[in-house]
Amino acid sequence: MRRLPFSPWHLLLMPLALIFVLPLVQMVLTSFMTSQEINQFPPKFLPTSIHLDGYRTLLSESNILQWFGNTVLVSAIAVLSHLVLCSLAGYGFARLKFAGRGLAFLAIVATVMIPIQLLMIPTYLMFARAGIVDTLAAAFVPWLASAFGIFLMRQFFLGLPAELEEAAVLDGCSTLRTFLSVVLPLARPALATLAIFTLLSSWNDLLWPLVAISDDSKFTLQVGLASFQGTRRTEWSQLMAGNVIATMPLIIAFLVAQKRFIATMTFSGLKG
Amino acid sequence: MALTFAATPRTHQQVAPRPRGRRGRAARRTLTGWAFAGPATLIVVGLSIFPAVWAFFISRTRWNGIAPARDVGWRNYERIATDPDAITAAKHTLLLTALFVPGSIVLGILIAVALNQKIRLIGFYRTCIFVPYVASAAATGILASFVFNPQFGAANEALRRLGLPAQQFLESPGQALLVICLIALWGEVGFTAVIYLAALQDIPRELIEAATVDGASRWRTFLHITLPELRPVTVFAAIWQTITAMQLFDLIYTTTRGGPMNSTQTIVYYIYELAFQTQRLGYGAAVAYLLFVVTMLLTVCVIWYSRRSGSEAF
Numbered sequence: 001m002r003r004l005p006f007s008p009w010h011l012l013l014m015p016l017a018l019i020f021v022l023p024l025v026q027m028v029l030t031s032f033m034t035s036q037e038i039n040q041f042p043p044k045f046l047p048t049s050i051h052l053d054g055y056r057t058l059l060s061e062s063n064i065l066q067w068f069g070n071t072v073l074v075s076a077i078a079v080l081s082h083l084v085l086c087s088l089a090g091y092g093f094a095r096l097k098f099a100g101r102g103l104a105f106l107a108i109v110a111t112v113m114i115p116i117q118l119l120m121i122p123t124y125l126m127f128a129r130a131g132i133v134d135t136l137a138a139a140f141v142p143w144l145a146s147a148f149g150i151f152l153m154r155q156f157f158l159g160l161p162a163e164l165e166e167a168a169v170l171d172g173c174s175t176l177r178t179f180l181s182v183v184l185p186l187a188r189p190a191l192a193t194l195a196i197f198t199l200l201s202s203w204n205d206l207l208w209p210l211v212a213i214s215d216d217s218k219f220t221l222q223v224g225l226a227s228f229q230g231t232r233r234t235e236w237s238q239l240m241a242g243n244v245i246a247t248m249p250l251i252i253a254f255l256v257a258q259k260r261f262i263a264t265m266t267f268s269g270l271k272g
Numbered sequence: 273m274a275l276t277f278a279a280t281p282r283t284h285q286q287v288a289p290r291p292r293g294r295r296g297r298a299a300r301r302t303l304t305g306w307a308f309a310g311p312a313t314l315i316v317v318g319l320s321i322f323p324a325v326w327a328f329f330i331s332r333t334r335w336n337g338i339a340p341a342r343d344v345g346w347r348n349y350e351r352i353a354t355d356p357d358a359i360t361a362a363k364h365t366l367l368l369t370a371l372f373v374p375g376s377i378v379l380g381i382l383i384a385v386a387l388n389q390k391i392r393l394i395g396f397y398r399t400c401i402f403v404p405y406v407a408s409a410a411a412t413g414i415l416a417s418f419v420f421n422p423q424f425g426a427a428n429e430a431l432r433r434l435g436l437p438a439q440q441f442l443e444s445p446g447q448a449l450l451v452i453c454l455i456a457l458w459g460e461v462g463f464t465a466v467i468y469l470a471a472l473q474d475i476p477r478e479l480i481e482a483a484t485v486d487g488a489s490r491w492r493t494f495l496h497i498t499l500p501e502l503r504p505v506t507v508f509a510a511i512w513q514t515i516t517a518m519q520l521f522d523l524i525y526t527t528t529r530g531g532p533m534n535s536t537q538t539i540v541y542y543i544y545e546l547a548f549q550t551q552r553l554g555y556g557a558a559v560a561y562l563l564f565v566v567t568m569l570l571t572v573c574v575i576w577y578s579r580r581s582g583s584e585a586f
Contacts, residue, residue, distance in 0.1 A: 007389060007391040009386050009389045009391055010391065010393070012386050013386050013387070013391075013393075013397045014397075016383065016386070016397075016400075016401060017396070017397045017400035017401060018400075019458070020400050020401045020403065020404055020458065020462075021400040021403060021404075022426075023404075023415055023416075023419050023426075023458075024403060024404065024407070024415075026415075026418075026419065026426060027415050027418075030418065038424065039423075039424055040424070041423075041424060042429055042432070043424045043425070043426060043429050045426075085311050085312040085315065086312055088308045088309070088311070088312065089308060089309040089310075089311070089312035089313060091308055092305050092306075092308030092309030093309055096301070096304060096305040096308055096309070097301065097305065098301055098302040098303075098304070098305025098306060098309075099298075099302040099305075100302070100306070101305060101309070104309060104313045104317075107313070107317045107321055108313060108316050108317065110321065111316055111317065111320035111321060111324075113564070113567060113568050113571060114320050114321075114324050114564060115515075115518075115519055115540075115560065115563055115564055115567060116519065117519065117521075117540050117543045117544070117560045117563060118323075118324060118327050118557070118560040118561060118563070118564050119319070119320055119323045119324060119327065120543075120544075120547065120548075120560075121323075121327055121330060121547050121553055121556060121557050121560070122322075122323035122324075122326040122327050122330065122557075123319065123323050124548075125326075125337070126323065126326075141319075142319055144315050145311070145312040145315040145316055146316060147316050147320075149312070150312055150313075150316065175304050175308075179308075200406065203408070204407075204408035204409065204410070206408065206409065206410045206521070206522040206525065206526075207521050207522065207525075207544070210525075211544075211548055222408055222410040222411075222522075225410055225411065225414065225526075226410055226414075226525060226526055229414050229417075229526060236418055239414055239418070240414075240415075240418065242414075243411045243414055243415055246408065246410075246411050247406075247407045247408065247411045250406050250407070250408075251403060251406055251407065254402075254403065254406045255399070258399065261402075262398070262402070262466060
């Protein structure tokens with residue numbers, strides 16, 4: 001690679017990068033400290049040795065493994081359901097002409113501006129009547145599909161050239177068959193985008209499961225962590241261990257899929 | 273979730289409609305269409321339009337969720353105007369929004385411009401700046417209450433090394449909201465930075481080159497070419513970040529829970545308290561409706577302004 005000369009931009013970017021990443025490094029380091037080390041003055045940045053007490057106590061005294069499992073389950077259902085339902089709907093709105101299409105799409109557009117805080121109260125009542133409050137279903141039902149997912153997929157399908165589908169239709173394929181074997185394979189980048197966004201928002205959701213779930217064993221990671229923080233404010237090594245467990249899977253996923261992720265933001269952000 | 277509004281495609285291509293035969297074919301087509309679009313539409317609309325309408329009826333009652341609801345007409349709405357807690361919460365929300373939105377836009381542009389340079393380590397910088405966006409606001413809040421801890425937190429240690437006096441941060445009524453705004457910026461600016469970065473890379477190279485050839489300085493080129501080209505993104509970012517700021521909850525819940533002395537009480541947190549801590553569902557719904565209306569008005573204003581000034585992103 002050609003060596004580039006030193007640029008003054010480094011003077012801006014290096015400190016910025018540190019500000020953004022050091023707190024996360026400290027979170028990981030603190031999770032390996034003893035409470036004595038944490039309470040020292042002046043504060044220490046590096047642990048003297050790696051202590052696993054924070055993790056050990058967290059694992060034995062809280063349901064964190066269960067919360068982890070719940071979160072994985074809720075997110076997996078959210079992602080899968082988004083992939084299926086939103087790609088179907090996106091295709092329907094992009095390519096199929098049917099009575100009521102305009103009205104249905106308008107209704108979906110209208111939902112975007114409604115704040116979740118307004119929906120919380122009636123949704124809670126609805127779920128209570130359906131008997132699913134305090135179950136994991138309460139956590140994933142609102143994540144089965146989203147206006148955002150429908151827009152994203154519709155947008156993608158609108159941009160696909162129609163010739164391939166026309167050829168399939170001429171060959172006698174049904175609409176579903178055309179969708180499954182011609183259109184969907186082309187939609188992989190959009191599906192990856194949708195999966196990433198859904199994973200990110202369902203994994204990190206706090207407010208709704210906080211409202212809908214009160215049984216400790218049904219908590220998701222975010223709710224569990226917040227409740228844990230309420231009861232053990234001072235046990236920082238445990239709190240940081242919990243934070244690491246809740247944050248690291250997504251950070252690792254991000255590091256692995258970084259290119260795709262940035263492309264995602266670009267793709268969904270503003271082109272046009 | 274207005275992300276893709278911005279991305280209206282330039283070309284609408286549609287499969288040529290099959291020749292219309294009998295009425296049966298149209299019915300069949302409608303059935304197929306609904307089979308595709310129906311399930312997702314049902315979930316999205318069923319879980320938002322229907323509850324939103326229901327919330328309106330709830331907002332006109334006095335109700336604790338258990339005893340029968342009592343109809344009180346517009347009284348809940350009238351009460352907001354004279355409720356000191358609601359007024360304080362509204363002020364905090366507006367202050368937070370007024371700080372957060374310009375902050376994330378200016379920082380986003382600055383970071384995006386820096387990240388758009390062809391220098392070494394650029395991939396590393398991009399990763400670092402974007403990673404906090406991936407962490408949840410709840411985890412960020414817990415981490416922040418550690419970093420900003422007045423006794424042993426890293427923030428005070430940094431101040432001490434610089435020879436500055438220690439601060440109370442989240443424990444001081446005068447500082448808590450500002451600190452929360454800073455943390456929110458830390459967690460969210462990756463988003464604006466990335467969409468600005470994408471927009472910067474979309475600016476036709478010829479435009480910049482032409483300006484350079486004409487002898488414009490880099491600063492002038494930035495001011496007169498780059499910034500105007502970024503306007504559609506700015507409109508989008510402004511709306512998106514306004515919604516983010518007005519609905520900020522997780523961070524407040526995991527740092528201050530509205531304290532100290534109500535200094536970080538925002539509208540969203542107030543709604544949560546009303547509806548789910550003190551079971552005043554009717555009044556909570558009324559305050560939530562107000563939030564909805566204000567958010568909508570702000571969004572419409574931004575869109576209207578951007579249309580008028582000719583930088584339509586929508």
